Amino acid sequence: MADTLKLQLQFGGGAELLFDKIKKREIELPALNKYIPDSKDNKWTIRHLLVWIKDNLLRERPELFLQGDSVRPGILVLINDADWELFGELDYELQNNDVIMFISTLHGG
Amino acid sequence: MPIPCRTGCGKNAMLKRPKTGDALCKECFFWAFETEIHFTITKAELFKRGDSVAVAASGGKDSTVLAHVLKTLNERYDYGLNLMLLSIDEGITGYRDDSLETVKRNRDDYEMSLKILSYKDLYGWTMDEIVAQIGRKNNCTFCGVFRRQALDRGAAMLGVKCIATGHNADDIAETVLMNVLRGDIARLKRCTAISTGSEGTIPRVKPLKYTYEKEIVMYAHYKKLVYFSTECVFAPNAYRGHARALLKDMEKIRPTCIMDIIYSGETMAVKEEVTLPTQRICTRCKFVSSQEVCKACVLLEGLNKGLPKLGIGKSSKAKRMLDEYNTKQEQNLKDAIKQLDNDVEKIENNCQSNQKCRSNLCKNKRNGLLNKKSCNNKCSGNCDRTKVIVDNTKVDNLLAKYAIHEPVKKINTDGNNIVNVDEDFDTSDNEDVNIDQEDDTCSASCGKMGSLIGF
Numbered sequence: 001m002a003d004t005l006k007l008q009l010q011f012g013g014g015a016e017l018l019f020d021k022i023k024k025r026e027i028e029l030p031a032l033n034k035y036i037p038d039s040k041d042n043k044w045t046i047r048h049l050l051v052w053i054k055d056n057l058l059r060e061r062p063e064l065f066l067q068g069d070s071v072r073p074g075i076l077v078l079i080n081d082a083d084w085e086l087f088g089e090l091d092y093e094l095q096n097n098d099v100i101m102f103i104s105t106l107h108g109g
Numbered sequence: 110m111p112i113p114c115r116t117g118c119g120k121n122a123m124l125k126r127p128k129t130g131d132a133l134c135k136e137c138f139f140w141a142f143e144t145e146i147h148f149t150i151t152k153a154e155l156f157k158r159g160d161s162v163a164v165a166a167s168g169g170k171d172s173t174v175l176a177h178v179l180k181t182l183n184e185r186y187d188y189g190l191n192l193m194l195l196s197i198d199e200g201i202t203g204y205r206d207d208s209l210e211t212v213k214r215n216r217d218d219y220e221m222s223l224k225i226l227s228y229k230d231l232y233g234w235t236m237d238e239i240v241a242q243i244g245r246k247n248n249c250t251f252c253g254v255f256r257r258q259a260l261d262r263g264a265a266m267l268g269v270k271c272i273a274t275g276h277n278a279d280d281i282a283e284t285v286l287m288n289v290l291r292g293d294i295a296r297l298k299r300c301t302a303i304s305t306g307s308e309g310t311i312p313r314v315k316p317l318k319y320t321y322e323k324e325i326v327m328y329a330h331y332k333k334l335v336y337f338s339t340e341c342v343f344a345p346n347a348y349r350g351h352a353r354a355l356l357k358d359m360e361k362i363r364p365t366c367i368m369d370i371i372y373s374g375e376t377m378a379v380k381e382e383v384t385l386p387t388q389r390i391c392t393r394c395k396f397v398s399s400q401e402v403c404k405a406c407v408l409l410e411g412l413n414k415g416l417p418k419l420g421i422g423k424s425s426k427a428k429r430m431l432d433e434y435n436t437k438q439e440q441n442l443k444d445a446i447k448q449l450d451n452d453v454e455k456i457e458n459n460c461q462s463n464q465k466c467r468s469n470l471c472k473n474k475r476n477g478l479l480n481k482k483s484c485n486n487k488c489s490g491n492c493d494r495t496k497v498i499v500d501n502t503k504v505d506n507l508l509a510k511y512a513i514h515e516p517v518k519k520i521n522t523d524g525n526n527i528v529n530v531d532e533d534f535d536t537s538d539n540e541d542v543n544i545d546q547e548d549d550t551c552s553a554s555c556g557k558m559g560s561l562i563g564f
Contacts, residue, residue: 012330012338013170013326013330014339017339017340082121082123083123083124085124085125086112086132105323105325105326106353106357
């Protein structure tokens with residue numbers, strides 16, 4: 001039984017500047033109840049992923065990426081190359097090998 | 110659970126359009142995106158067959174998508190346009206130099222000619238140099254004003270009928286909001302126009318006026334267009350940043366607010382009794398201006414005269430600063446002449462009294478800030494001493510002139526000024542060596558100086 005969840009994270013449109021300019025990362029998430037003990041069920045959602053990103057990847061100026069419990073408005077989220085707005089946004093339940101991409105629309109013009 | 114494309118094409122939807130709320134697949138999105146821009150262009154009659162059109166290209170997402178879509182539509186609907194790319198190199202190391210590489214790639218990908226104009230060539234200053242002069246507070250004013258005119262100049266050089274810019278719906282909504290927040294009625298009135306430009310100027314058109322930023326980014330992503338997305342290295346415009354953040358928050362709650370703000374801006378009527386500045390031609394550079402002398406010329410004059418704050422704020426303030434500057438210059442000149450006369454007199458009298466020099470010092474000190482300032486620049490950092498040391502208006506004035514002389518070399522708009530200053534300076538060429546010597550003395554020993562002068 002795979003306790004961990006493998007994902008690929010991608011950052012683009014300037015969002016990568018907040019993540020050491022690295023555009024692609026392979027990550028492995030631990031079982032959710034080990035990472036967030038008070039979570040009700042053991043299912044990783046984008047909401048949880050954002051917490052993990054904040055704790056593990058985001059080094060500086062988190063307000064440029066996050067706002068409240070979501071991403072900052074103006075940052076697009078793609079789940080397997082599709083708009084997250086079609087998949088329940090924060091409540092989307094992550095699957096093994098999902099590719100989650102964050103594209104900033106806020107940079108340059 | 111995948112959602113099917115709303116058009117019924119049988120494919121799965123890939124994005125939700127913010128403008129309509131429709132869930133579409135990639136192909137149907139491309140079609141909708143491009144067709145809407147086509148309708149925008151044809152409905153507003155932005156182009157005529159045979160026109161040459163310059164696409165203002167920064168290498169960013171908007172202009173990259175604009176260039177790509179215009180090329181696509183030009184071929185698909187046979188507009189008969191001659192498209193080319195026009196870029197401005199502001200001279201910002203680590204930002205524009207990189208983004209211009211992206212523009213060069215656009216040139217190759219879209220097979221369009223590319224013209225790059227630099228601030229350095231047009232104005233004699235790069236943005237890096239300007240920021241070194243004025244700091245990071247008002248630099249965006251310089252950059253914006255200069256770019257606007259630079260595009261006009263570039264378009265004139267290319268002989269195009271119009272300039273297409275990549276302003277998108279979010280940008281325009283943001284600008285409406287900004288102009289409301291600033292009470293800038295003149296700009297509020299014209300900022301939503303899809304085509305701007307008074308008689309005798311090259312019009313600007315905004316084919317992406319009704320295109321959402323989100324869709325532009327999604328289009329660029331799905332089409333795998335290469336664009337540049339680094340923020341300018343200089344301080345971002347804070348006020349605009351707030352307006353932008355507010356708008357993005359509202360858009361999240363109700364995406365149509367973008368279109369609604371644009372609609373509000375378009376239909377808002379300005380009361381008849383409100384007087385708006387009329388557009389005319391700058392008396393110096395002959396480009397469009399709302400003042401007798403355009404903002405670009407005022408800013409440039411300020412830079413070249415060492416008064417970089419000149420163009421910041423109201424034009425009446427600029428005029429006052431310039432008057433003060435000219436008065437000071439005249440006064441300096443008079444003082445220098447007077448002092449030379451005095452010196453000659455002194456030499457004749459063979460004055461050796463330290464006392465006299467000291468009293469001289471007081472008089473000199475009253476002669477104005479400029480003197481002290483330029484001496485401070487010249488003296489190697491020993492400010493307190495400098496104040497005491499400067500007891501010779503002649504040296505002082507020559508230093509003042511010397512300090513001003515350097516930037517004046519850069520003036521290319523004001524011929525008279527160059528000549529005048531150069532003549533002034535030429536007459537004092539003989540003193541050059543003396544200045545340097547005395548300058549050294551300045552930071553070395555002040556006691557020496559009185560005796561030097563009094564000899």
